[in-house]
Amino acid sequence: MDYVRSVLPAEVPEPESSMNDVEKYQFDLNGYLLLKGILDPDSVARCLAASNTLEDRIRSTIDDEPHFIGHYGLRYHYDEELGYCSYVTNHGGGGSQYIVDDILNADPAFDALVGHAATMKYVEELALGPLRISSSELRYRDRGNITGSHMGGPIDSRNQYQFVGGPFMDSESGGSTRRDFNLLTVRIMYALHDVPMENGPLCVVPGSHKANFHAPYGGKDPLKEPGMIGVPMQAGDAILFTENLRHGGFPNVLDRTRKTIHICFGPVWASSQSPAHWNDFVHVTEAAWARYSEAQRALLPPPSAGGTMVPGSDPSGVTVGTAQTIQRLRNEVAVLQERMAKLEDDLAYARRVTLCARIDDIVRRLRLLTNRHA
Ligand SMILES: O=C(O)CCC(=O)C(=O)O
Numbered sequence: 090m091d092y093v094r095s096v097l098p099a100e101v102p103e104p105e106s107s108m109n110d111v112e113k114y115q116f117d118l119n120g121y122l123l124l125k126g127i128l129d130p131d132s133v134a135r136c137l138a139a140s141n142t143l144e145d146r147i148r149s150t151i152d153d154e155p156h157f158i159g160h161y162g163l164r165y166h167y168d169e170e171l172g173y174c175s176y177v178t179n180h181g182g183g184g185s186q187y188i189v190d191d192i193l194n195a196d197p198a199f200d201a202l203v204g205h206a207a208t209m210k211y212v213e214e215l216a217l218g219p220l221r222i223s224s225s226e227l228r229y230r231d232r233g234n235i236t237g238s239h240m241g242g243p244i245d246s247r248n249q250y251q252f253v254g255g256p257f258m259d260s261e262s263g264g265s266t267r268r269d270f271n272l273l274t275v276r277i278m279y280a281l282h283d284v285p286m287e288n289g290p291l292c293v294v295p296g297s298h299k300a301n302f303h304a305p306y307g308g309k310d311p312l313k314e315p316g317m318i319g320v321p322m323q324a325g326d327a328i329l330f331t332e333n334l335r336h337g338g339f340p341n342v343l344d345r346t347r348k349t350i351h352i353c354f355g356p357v358w359a360s361s362q363s364p365a366h367w368n369d370f371v372h373v374t375e376a377a378w379a380r381y382s383e384a385q386r387a388l389l390p391p392p393s394a395g396g397t398m399v400p401g402s403d404p405s406g407v408t409v410g411t412a413q414t415i416q417r418l419r420n421e422v423a424v425l426q427e428r429m430a431k432l433e434d435d436l437a438y439a440r441r442v443t444l445c446a447r448i449d450d451i452v453r454r455l456r457l458l459t460n461r462h463a
Pocket of ligand 1: 278290337339351
């Protein structure tokens with residue numbers, strides 16, 4: 090009966106788990122985890138100093154050229170020298186929020202966040218590699234600002250929370266393994282200073298990543314949403330969450346602007362989740378690429394991959410992805426114009442033929458008449 094053994098599935102290897110049972114339970118139950126002191130104080134201080142230095146530049150140039158329009162119609166200013174792009178919003182009401190995309194390019198202090206070992210252990214547990222950074226943001230939230238509630242409930246697969254809890258076929262390696270989670274978007278938010286409840290912390294509805302209905306409360310004010318809780322942080326803490334979780338930002342009622350860095354990870358094929366280069370590649374400058382180790386480079390597309398801003402050739406500064414779409418549409422227009430010209434020719438010919446037939450007919454009738462009267 091040896092053949093019976095040969096058709097039995099091979100034993101599925103048990104991978105070494107980097108999240109402990111409590112963390113797995115909490116993440117699955119609530120949709121987020123607060124990771125205390127995951128960043129060392131030196132990295133926190135350097136990232137905060139860089140964010141402070143950049144702040145004036147970001148605020149004072151936000152309406153400047155070059156600019157481009159990203160996903161959701163967001164108007165981004167592109168900083169050619171530092172390779173970031175930024176927009177301002179107060180969609181939740183109150184004070185402003187400056188969102189700075191591709192922030193990793195802007196200062197070597199942020200290099201510590203590219204492939205940060207302690208963070209990657211969690212990310213690798215939650216998403217199936219090879220992994221890439223699919224967006225990196227620095228957010229400045231001023232007094233009065235709220236981030237409106239969003240997400241939660243049924244959602245497209247890029248944001249979906251997926252629990253596997255068993256053997257899992259990985260077509261990348263061609264093998265089977267045991268996995269607990271399979272997320273396409275893992276989001277991490279790092280606190281660069283203490284963020285108490287009054288400073289506008291991230292707020293979440295625990296468990297809403299598994300909700301079967303969308304929040305029925307209308308509006309986006311997180312304070313008016315039952316079940317929404319704030320997650321205060323201390324400098325160096327991170328919140329790891331699934332984008333499927335209903336979340337937002339409680340109002341910042343302090344005079345101190347809240348400064349946090351938000352990084353998204355996902356499988357390499359899932360591409361950018363940033364509105365600046367949606368479904369395209371995140372933008373990496375040559376300068377940042379030159380600074381990175383091989384391990385860090387594996388987490389980002391090379392500068393040549395696309396997603397490069399091209400303000401020089403176009404005053405609106407569109408991304409290569411957008412430029413490619415425009416080119417494709419131009420080609421389609423050219424083909425349609427050619428077809429239209431041909432149809433017009435055919436029509437003109439048909440008209441000429443009809444006209445000739447009519448003239449023939451008139452001539453024939455005239456001949457008949459003249460014959461009759463002759
Ligand atoms: O921190 C906030 O105010 C909201 C953050 C957020 O919406 C996100 O990181 O997806």
